Structure formats: structure tokens, C-alpha cells
Amino acid sequence: MRCSVCGFENEGRYCNNCGALLTGGTEAVPATGSWLERCPVCRTRPLEETVSRRFLGLTSRQVYACPGCGATFTPEGGEAFRLSKAADQSNPIWKTYGNQTLTGGEWRRIAHGGVSDARQRALDIEYALGEIQKGSVPELRVEANAVLLKRGERAVAVIPGVTLKEPRSVRKTYGGGGGPSIRIAKGVYFRTGGFASRSESHEEIREIDSGTLTLTNRRMVFTGAKRTVNVPLGKIVGMEPYRDAIAINRDGKQRTEYYTGIDTTRLTLGVAGRTHVVPLSGVVFMCMVQGLLNREE
Template identity: 25%
Template sequence: MDTLLDDGVLSDKEKSNLDRFVSFYSDQFKKLKAKHGWDVVSEIDNIQDGEQYQRFIKGAILSDIINGRPLEKRFTINESPIIFPKGESPLWLFNNVGYFTYKTKTEYRGSSDGISIRIAKGLYYRTGSFKGNPIRTEVLEKKKDGSLILTTKNIYFYCGGSLEKTPLSKIILAQTFADGILIQKDGMREKPKIFKHVDSWFISNVISNHENIP
């Protein structure tokens, strides 16, 4: 699996070989269970939930996208909080995702509260106060934890009843990190969004090739 996915994408031949491999061994486990009563069904579940098997599914999805083929139904969400419009399908769900964005912080430097100057007995003159020069800085701030749903058309972030949608077609920058991704949506007032604890390799490849999705 590591060797086949070394370049990040499965060729048609590699995909076909892996499909047969997984199918063959899944059938063998089931036959052993039926014949000997061994508790091997859990082993099949472990394979399908494992990181390597998930990489295989993601590689197969990317292979279909890059080649402009109709996407096979490889991933489903059992209890999705989103009703997807016709023609839009989920590609992957990431849970326990940290959502960060930049917040503009303004502080004033060189400010003064003013002073009182005595002119005569009982008579004072007070100079005016001023805030000084505004200094604005961008500070990275964690907004919340939630679920990120990547579909054929959008990136959704869902948390506690609130939902944010970012169309793939509007993303002008996707910068990957070891365990996260920064995306920048087109628009003068749009600020970068950072999502941690996701597969940045998979998401960035879907974004880069989204125009090939039927």
C-alpha cells in the first residue's frame, strides 16, 4: 500500500489489483468464520477502519477525480447534519477538527489621558486626551472544534448547530501542514481558515482537481 501510494495517486491497474486483494482476503475471512466459527469478522472491520485501507479509498477517489470519471460511491455518512443538494456527494468526514482563523487586534500607542494645568486659584486648564496611533496586528485565534465534511463541491465545517460553507471553486490558496491545511477563499475581506487534525494531502488534491469532478 505504501509503495503504490508513494506518488499520492492510484493508477487504474494499481486500483484494480488492490480491489481484488481486499475482496479476496475479506472473502477468506468470511469463509473461515463460517467453517470454523472463528471470530474474524472483527478483523475485517479493523482492516476497513485502518489507516492503510482509508488511504486506499482516498487514492481511489483521487484517481477517479483526476481522470474525470464518475465517482463511485466509496464513502457515506450515516448521520449527516447536512442535506446535500442534488449533484453533491460527500467524499470524506473528519471529526475532532480544530478550526483557527486570524483576528485583527488593534492597540493604540503614544496615547495620553491629558493633564490639568493650574492657571489661577480654583481655575484649571485641561489639555485634551488622545488615543495615539492605531497599530493593527493579525492574531491566530482558535474558534472551535467540530467536524469537517469534504464534498464534491464544498468544504463544510459543522459545530454545535452552526455551519460554515466554503465552495471549492472559490478557494485560491491551499497550503498544507503536517496535520492541517490553510485555505484562502477569494474575496477582499476573506481571512484564511486553518483546519487541524485533517488529511491535508487528500484535501489539497481534491481542491486542486475539483474542476475534473463531473
């Protein structure tokens, strides 16, 4: 059976990779009760309060341990507890949450086949990006359109404050004279050797312009004070995502174009009633472009 959370093939009731309850299970998280009633690691025995001796037995600390699997949870203040020990470190729960500090509510959810808040967020975002790539592209319009739309064209994202950068060749020349120098007057020297120079060239990413980046269902348009770039989506041959930028390679242009500062815009993703606000990173932008291309096919 394939796990609906991580996609791993399994046999049994729980996923051997992430520990989630496999599809078809009927278990639900109890509405009331303590998370100590079921060990999140083995999911069979309740946890027992015990005392852990430290530093040659001179100090001690209260912990919660499972008498069945040996898992130990250490209080970290408030309602937070750290999974600090597990006898079987091949257990999927230990591999996923070992030495992590979570709330009691999260541990209770894990004990009944769920996942932590952070892992749920990561899985939701991964799922949402997959749906965007398939063609379910959300509209993200933060201001009025910066371009005139053609018939049948609609704006998907309008992103202000974007900087266009491109690689530029920079040449530097180094020179100097050789041989001994002879003093012919105060502060005046004559060098007997000849002058030699060498030149080196390299590329640097230089800022070209700043403006607004608009993504439509047909093209990508950058409108700046000095330059306007109009790129049909079908002309894009490659994309490289960054945390705050997207690099575009397009047909008919040798230089890569870097559009930076796109992460100042936020996108809201919704999955199964849960919402997550994420920055518009290069990965998200790339998925949106791929989704628009797939939808037009």
C-alpha cells in the same frame, strides 16, 4: 526508457536514478535462497563474509562484502543489515540506500530490481495521490452526514473534531511617563514629565469554532456550534496544506480559513494489491478537492 518507479529516463536494464528494474525486464525475486547470493549494489557477485578491523585493529566485527564492487553490509542485530560502504558512491543504490538499515528480504528484493518497504510505501502513496488528483477520489465517511445533500450531491468525506481558525487583528497599547519624580508624601510621587503612549497592531490566528467538516462532490461545508461555512468548490481560489490542517482562500472572503485537526481521520490507499493507511493530512485533502474539481470539468 522511462522508469515506472521514479519516472527517470534511462538506457540499460536498471534505473540510473533509483536502481529499479526497468519495465520490460523479466527478472523475478527468487522464492528461496539467501540475500547474500547477489550483491544489492552491483547485482553481479555474491557477498562474502569477512572481518572488519576497528580501533587500531584491537576490535573486529563480522561484515558481508562484495569482492566486485566493494560494497559492505554491517549486521545491526536480528535480520537487519546496514549498507555501510560502497566504493562507487555515485551508484544509484548507494545514493538511495547508503547507511540505511534494511532486512535481508528487502536487500534481496533490491538486488533483483525492487525497492525497500519504506520506498515502496512512499512511491505507492505518491502514485495514489496522483490518481486522486486526476479524479479517482475515494469516499471517506466516518459518521452520518452532518449536512443535507442536494440532488446529485454525494458526501465524499465527513471529518469530525475539526477546529475552524481565522486571523484576527490584535492591538496592544504601551504607555508611560517621562522626567524625574518628586516625593510629596509617603508613597506619593509627582512625575514632572508628560504621559506618552503608543499602539501596535498585529494578527493572530484565533480559534473560531469546532465542528464537522464535510466534503462533497460540489462543496465543502463546516458545521459548528456557532458558525456554518458553506464553500462551493468552484469558489476556492487557493489551498495551503499542513500536516494536520488545510488553509482555504475563497472568492469573496479576504481572511484565510484554517481547518485544523483533520489528521485524526485515516484514509486507506490501495495500489497493486498493497494497502497503506495514512492520516488525512492537508496534502491528501487538497488532492481530493483537486480531483473533485477535475472530475466535474
